[in-house]
């Protein structure tokens with residue numbers, strides 16, 4: 001597993017695909033890691049050098065004391081690009097990864113070719129929800145992460161998908177069970193404190209917004225709110241819950257590739 005060394009620890013990343021292809025950077029959701037994109041990897045890597053990384057606090061990346069901010073996570077993404085000598089990428093992030101994508105679009109648009117914002121919002125959830133979750137995992141440790149795993153299946157996938165495709169659901173929710181409670185709590189705070197509702201208009205790179213019709217966390221209304229404020233943004237809605245890249249699978253992959261020119 002390659003790492004880049006940041007000022008305060010090591011960030012885990014993976015590069016797949018041809019060395020000379022344009023780079024597509026993928027950013028995970030809260031409580032997952034770079035493997036959440038496994039279903040897309042084969043197709044994406046036919047056209048792109050695919051750069052995946054574990055967001056700080058997740059997977060095999062550094063876990064530093066929280067709370068984190070989305071700006072800090074965005075700076076980690078830029079530090080990874082700088083360390084790999086990559087000037088520009090297309091960026092695709094889901095939920096918390098989509099918040100990082102919004103931050104990059106607003107603050108570092110010169111590093112982006114195209115932006116894909118999946119199952120995300122300019123403002124996600126309420127302080128009450130996030131503070132409750134932070135308190136629960138910090139008090140309950142790894143057992144609380146295992147409890148959260150079971151509670152999350154119903155938000156991340158539709159009941160029909162979860163019952164028919166357990167082999168796709170299990171590896172994803174197991175990532176949550178294995179996530180560091182401290183890292184998870186620090187990232188919850190980053191999501192809690194992010195609010196890009198007034199800044200979305202500063203995104204000028206071509207943008208695709210991906211929604212899930214059955215996503216109760218980051219709803220299609222969240223998606224339409226972003227679309228109305230990002231000039232020229234396209235929007236697609238899949239019959240899926242929160243983790244639409246897993247649930248919509250090939251349809252997701254095909255639509256994102258089409259937006260990226262393939």
Ligand SMILES: O=C(O)CCC(=O)CC(=O)O
Nearest residue numbers: 029030095096152155217
């Ligand atoms: O998925 C994310 O990145 C943030 C929203 C979230 O935590 C979804 C959920 O588990 O409720």
